[in-house]
């Protein structure tokens with residue numbers, strides 16, 4: 024590879040020494056501050072595992088039960104800590120099993136480095152045993168990928184991998200390393216990568232654009248903010264809070280933006296999108312200035328673009344120039360790091376409040392509360408609801424837990440009703456909607472932040488997609504709390520079948536196993552709740568547990584998530600029933 | 601922005617890396633954009649490659665797709681230009697039976713009038729080469745087709761822009777960091 028194209032730190036971290044490629048890989052990981060990685064061994068990566076054995080006091084390898092689990096665990100690790108998650112696998116099926124997690128990390132901008140073993144370089148292209156073109160396969164779902172065929176390339180390529188994964192808009196990087204590169208020797212020295220000439224990770228904020236944005240905001244009568252994960256990735260939570268408070272702007276979040284500002288903040292008006300809150304969805308089409316910060320106008324957020332905020336001037340803050348005007352045309356685009364841009368915006372803002380405008384949100388919230396929320400979180404009818412389970416978890420964790428949700432109705436309910444006091448606390452698969460994400464992601468999150476309470480909220484469907492990771496939880500003694508909200512359906516799909524397919528429940532009903540027995544089979548404390556009277560006590564017991572704990576709650580079978588914007592409809596056509 | 605479908609020449613300056621072509625073509629494929637032609641070569645900058653890709657799309661699409669290219673780590677800069685903003689050429693070759701050159705005097709006239717170059721002549725065949733606009737090449741092909749063509753090949757478009765390409769700036773900024 025071309026050495027003049029990347030910049031490295033001057034200081035040499037390790038003096039040159041003659042070692043094998045596989046030892047070099049471990050030393051690179053250690054130099055990058057990796058303390059935990061997730062993976063699964065196999066023929067083409069065995070030399071690296073041999074080195075992991077030797078370095079096990081310096082770097083902890085977690086054997087997941089499936090490579091997909093390794094990627095989601097690495098994602099959970101990255102999402103809660105902001106650090107790069109690392110996953111490792113062998114060639115062929117090991118590598119292809121990583122693809123779902125890589126695609127998930129790509130669309131949700133999660134910093135991750137995946138290392139795959141590859142067959143000997145002289146066998147490449149010969150359909151050798153367990154040879155697969157993982158670089159070709161992963162190209163559309165990686166921020167960068169590269170195949171290493173020479174030991175001497177390892178330090179530079181891995182330095183670039185970490186730099187690319189975590190800088191700018193983060194994303195997954197895959198490095199495929201042939202077995203001969205692992206076993207042959209190199210003169211090892213490690214220099215961190217600090218720049219690549221063809222890559223501008225953080226475009227400089229243009230002060231004129233910030234000024235234009237401030238002018239629009241200052242003259243607005245009905246401004247509204249929608250923030251996304253860009254605020255969390257840019258560590259701009261304080262800056263955002265200061266902006267919101269100074270300009271008195273009602274502020275909503277996308278699913279991945281959740282927790283950047285505490286749920287209880289008076290200007291936090293809730294979630295936008297398909298199952299978001301009534302007020303911010305409806306009033307998106309009433310505001311006069313819409314300020315999007317670190318979000319990408321996903322179709323699940325905007326509904327029909329033809330009727331999305333047409334009356335409003337649009338200001339878009341984003342680090343990725345390709346997001347500007349991609350879905351929604353902006354009037355002012357502020358390209359740059361969210362922390363920097365918001366810090367520059369703050370002094371230009373007038374101190375204001377928009378009381379009557381804010382009241383419009385509160386009034387619509389009152390309607391949503393009466394029609395939906397009340398019955399979701401404090402139901403009186405028979406049959407447990409998902410919402411009341413989340414409410415109990417809020418009570419027991421006081422809103423301080425990290426909530427790792429899977430995909431489906433329970434995910435929407437968790438995001439809608441979980442209280443978040445702490446940032447980086449909503450770990451969920453947003454862009455890809457990957458069922459099976461939560462259980463392994465919770466493992467990674469808990470290992471990265473052992474001091475945090477980590478609660479996984481999972482449907483009975485998604486749970487069975489990565490249920491084997493109970494083995495990892497058991498072997499590694501990861502004290503995660505696992506809540507399965509069992510409605511005996513692939514609930515979200517069933518809801519659509521009910522609403523849009525005349526209740527033809529094609530292949531969504533599930534006959535489930537004895538989940539408690541399965542958890543107990545892995546020696547995990549387990550309990551099942553079927554009655555409302557048992558719920559509070561069971562949740563209390565779960566949260567109080569020092570060890571991992573499995574709680575199955577049998578909820579009503581045909582509960583629906585509302586509000587809802589039917590796909591293709593306008594945000595202002597959000598339905599309450 | 602104009603919503604009409606037009607011909608755009610997309611120029612992508614890149615590092616010289618295996619796999620980049622795959623990354624670039626995947627971006628077209630995902631959006632169902634048919635590539636009319638694709639040429640890659642060394643650019644004016646040492647060690648920097650240049651892709652010249654011709655597509656028929658709207659300007660809106662061109663703008664977005666260029667954003668996607670620039671996002672790729674090893675892409676230095678990407679641009680789109682209309683035909684009016686570029687000077688462009690294609691080149692083509694014909695292989696024709698040698699006896700025709702002498703039996704059909706018309707061929708010699710065609711060669712002369714169209715500014716076509718004779719690359720080689722031997723006992724069995726001769727080879728013609730011409731660079732120009734698509735319509736010139738097409739009319740030459742039609743003219744020669746009457747006599748029988750053994751082989752015909754046309755290259756993708758190569759193009760330079762009337763405006764300056766601000767690629768070196770970015771590379772200099774990096775070096776001066």
Ligand SMILES: Cc1ncc(C[n+]2csc(CCOP(=O)(O)OP(=O)(O)O)c2C)c(N)n1
Pocket residue numbers: 429430431432433434456457458459481482483484485486508510512513514515516
């Ligand atoms: C891997 C994968 N396959 C299919 C889907 C489509 N899908 C979205 S939600 C859903 C149902 C999820 O059911 P369950 O896990 O029981 O959760 P619930 O909706 O009942 O809360 C399905 C099948 C998906 N998101 N991911």
